[in-house]
Amino acid sequence: MKKTHLTETRFSNLELSDSIIKGLKEAGFINCTPIQDKSLPLSLRGKDIAGQAQTGTGKTATFLLATFQHLINDESEKIKNPRALILAPTRELAIQIHKDALVLSKYLNLKFALIYGGTDYQKQLEKIKTNVDIIIGTPGRIIDFYKQGAFTLDNIQVTVLDEADRMFDLGFIKDIRFLLRRMPPADQRLNLLFSATLSYKVTELAYEHMNNPVLIRIEPEEVTSKAIKQIAYCPANDQKIPLLLGLLKHHQPQRSIVFVNTKRCAERLDDYLQANGYKVAMLSGDVPQEKRQKLLAAFQDNQVNLLIATDVAARGLHIPDVSHVFNYDLPQDVEDYVHRIGRTARFGASGEAISFICEEYAYSMPDIKDYIGEKIPVAPIEPELLAEQVAKPERREPRERVVQHGKRPPRPDHKPREQRPRPAANRASTPENPQSPETPQSV
Template identity: 85%
Template sequence: MKKTHLTETRFSNLELSDSIIKGLNDAGFINCTPIQDKSLPLSLRGKDVAGQAQTGTGKTATFLLATFQHLINDESEKIKNPRAIILAPTRELAIQIHKDALLMSQYLNLKFALIYGGTDYQKQLDKIKTNVDIIIGTPGRIIDFYRQGAFTLDNIQVTVMDEADRMFDLGFIKDIRFLLRRMPPPENRLNLLFSATLSYKVTELAYEHMNNPVLIRIETEEVTSKAINQQAFCPANEQKIPLLLGLLNHYQPLRSIVFVNTKRSAETLDDYLQANGYKTALLSGDVPQDKRQRLLNDFQENRVNLLIATDVAARGLHIADVSHVFNYDLPQDVEDYVHRIGRTARFGASGEAISFVCEEYAYSMPDIEDFIGEKIPMQQITPELLMADVVKPERRLPRERVMPHSKRPPREHKPRSPQRTTTPASEPESPQ
């Protein structure tokens, strides 16, 4: 790890129990990141924290360690469970938090329930009815089980809201408030909130449902931008696939993610990459949960080294050693750019973020540069970067997805590029 992304503060110098420190040492965590350094001394003493930090900066460990220590400190003889609840906006993030929790609590006597929609309904219901200490999950299914009387919120001692800005984006705030209002008062529990931005909405939520939280902001330049080499190319639409294939051949990345804006674009790109010899996994919003987990496991365990993803995968995925992120389509939301490139250069490593400023999404670049506060260097597209002999895929997308010619609305007769003719634009998919 690069020391520029760690502080001099060691976990062993904080008010953490020996059993927690032992788990951290086993996991290779010795020094704190900036968000851990500023948050943990407060939260370990029972002070509420609302923290702003980008993904990949160690915020998951920040709230898990504070939660574990708070529960350990409770020496009352009549402990009733569950005692802590950790809310996440997406199932992928909930799954990753659960995985990190198991890693860091291996020497603790804590039981977890992982709760999210899409699969394993009865299995999760049975689990939450057992004597679990900590619930980790997404709001919708947690509320479903709560209304069935599967568990009580009367004894919650720690509440965590992760990626609160995303909770607003996905329309979960009413669900969050439903749960918070059924817990003990804010002054009777430890409350932790983390968000990429402490916007007005997020801080309003914090002050409404937390006990005088300390606001902690970790600026972007402290945590990610210096570790990620950002660059961009301006291809014509018909150059995008040859350029991506040429860059993959040039860089030979061990593990990379290619982000696109629509499911249609993802499927087309997947066809081309497979036809040209790449083993790929495609992650989009309508992939069933069981298959999503298989795809992510294949990617994490190097059975597949190229993941094609829509923004459903832009947050909450802690996958080590992603060396390159390609924005095949520029995101239309500036914050999604930061979350996408945050898939690389995690926990002090370095990484490459390469963006295509194409005809369709070029308008996003000025807003992205304003948001990150810097210009992204533009690179020249040289002939050697364009793959000359691109193999066209034999498989085509199902014809029924294309509107019949007789029903298509009339359009102006303007010259169009080959890419737009063969791959009609589709609506961006829902992040859910």
């Protein structure tokens, strides 16, 4: 890490237990980042925090350390059922928080349950029924298990909301309030909220469900990190692929993410990059969870060094050593630009963000410039930056809709049309088949 991105405050000087300090040292954490320096002295003494800081500045460690210390300070008889609940907007972020928690709690006797949708339902249900100290997960499945009586919220001593702004974006606020209202009162627990932006809605949530929180903002005037070198090009639509291939060859990125706006574009780009010799992983919203985790693991382990992603991957992924981020498509939401480029230059490293201002999404750039408060330099497209030879991929067959002899293949439960039941509205009304608008029949 570069010391310019750290403070003089050392973790060993904070009110943290020796076991926590030992785990921090082994993980390579010696000095605090600014958000840790401002938040931990207060939260370690039981003060609620609503914190705003840029992505990649150590917010996760901030709330994990405060949570751990609060739980081990409790000298009461061992309580069954969870004592802390950490909520994240996406399963990727929940998985990463859990991973960090295991590292930082190496010398603590704490048990965790990782809960999220999309996979391992029964396994997670059985886990949460055991005597776990901390639940980390997404709201939907946690509420599902709560309503089944798998655990209680009566003994919650610490509540964490991570990326609260994203909770609003994804429509989770009703779920969040459902859980908060079933916990002990706010003044009987430690409440920690962290967000990339402390908008009016997020601040209102903090004051409604927290105990007089301290608002901490770190460098609010600097929306994007100075460690990220930003540059843009203005290609025609048919230049985007040759330009991307040329830039990849020119920069030789150690590990890079290419962001696109649609799954269709991701698939097309995936085909072209693979046809031109790149090992690529593609991440979009409908990728099954198990496959998604394998793709991310392959990316982190350098089995592939190029990830194509829609905005499902823009937040919450703490992947080290991403040297370059490419906005192949400019995002249509200005905040997504900040979160995308924040995948590079994490924890003091430097990085480069390259954006294509193409014909289709050029209208987004003025709003992005206004939001980040700076103009992104536009470089000319020199001829040497365009790949001369671009191998075209073989034509992709439509996924799960292979056409045979001009017809779709029949489904396993397919019946000839004459054997299918007619809709209720088209059947004649008979004593055996009465019609009633109050009792429509399913088709």
